[in-house]
Amino acid sequence: MDKNLQGKVSSIIAEINEITRELEDISQGLGREFKGIGSMKSASSLQQAANKYRNVTHELRKI
Numbered sequence: 001m002d003k004n005l006q007g008k009v010s011s012i013i014a015e016i017n018e019i020t021r022e023l024e025d026i027s028q029g030l031g032r033e034f035k036g037i038g039s040m041k042s043a044s045s046l047q048q049a050a051n052k053y054r055n056v057t058h059e060l061r062k063i
Helices: 003-033 037-061
Strands: none
């Protein structure tokens, strides 16, 4: 893979990692700040989305 394309992939990976961290932070904040089933489900859904983004990052690193 040429350096230009590798740079773009690395940039995408960095952005996905930032999104993943933000989703995890929001998920943890919901768990701490709000109580109830709705907040637990929302936090869980955000964590699942973060995990999917993490999987995308792993796949991109294989390129």
